[in-house]
Amino acid sequence: MTSRKIALIAISLAVVGPAAAQSDPKLPYWASISVDEARMRKGPSPDVPVIWEYRRKDLPVKVVARHENWRKIEDPDGTQGWMAARLLSRTRTAIVTGEIRPMREQPDPAAPVAYRAEPGVVGRITECSAGWCRFDVKGRRGWIQTDHIWGN
Structure with a gap:
């Protein structure tokens, strides 16, 4: 795959995920981090850079968008990024x-x-x-x- 195709896929993921989420009536919702260490990324892929690493299980987050097995979250400081859905719990904190x-x-x-x-x-x-x-x-x-x- 060419670098141009990869760039176009990355751009479409960034645009389609949040755009699709805007029409999702189940968003936003509250969740919490379910593991001792979790990484927030710039986009919904393990191949994009890490923005932040959380080391606080049960920290509350607001889920603002979804893309496949990824959730765009907002933390208590207002920082937004993507986290693998498996790292989150519906436990309310x-x-x-x-x-x-x-x-x-x-x-x-x-x-x-x-x-x-x-x-x-x-x-x-x-x-x-x-x-x-x-x-x-x-x-x-x-x-x-x-x-x-x-x-x-």
Whole structure:
């Protein structure tokens, strides 16, 4: 295959993947990294350069496009790139943003504080409604306001 054909295929993958995803009603959706080490790439192929290497299992990501066995993701910092679908899980997680945030016993700003979570802490979320999510950080559970986390 000539280098021109390879370039045209690469361009079409970059254009067709996101363009097709724009009409997909199931996008975007939340996922999390399911392995201890995962690489984000510039395009949907193991042959394109790595943009970033993640070493944080359960980190939440937003899936914004699909192409075959690849997913275009956005991380909590807003960086976008492609990751093999096998490295992702539908397990819902979130990361605490801003400052130290209270995790309350009930989904109410007046409820007692069960725990406090520092920025960057990742936990699993099981249910969200009315601006609150049930947040579990290694067995420490509480309700956290949705505007205090990214990944919901």
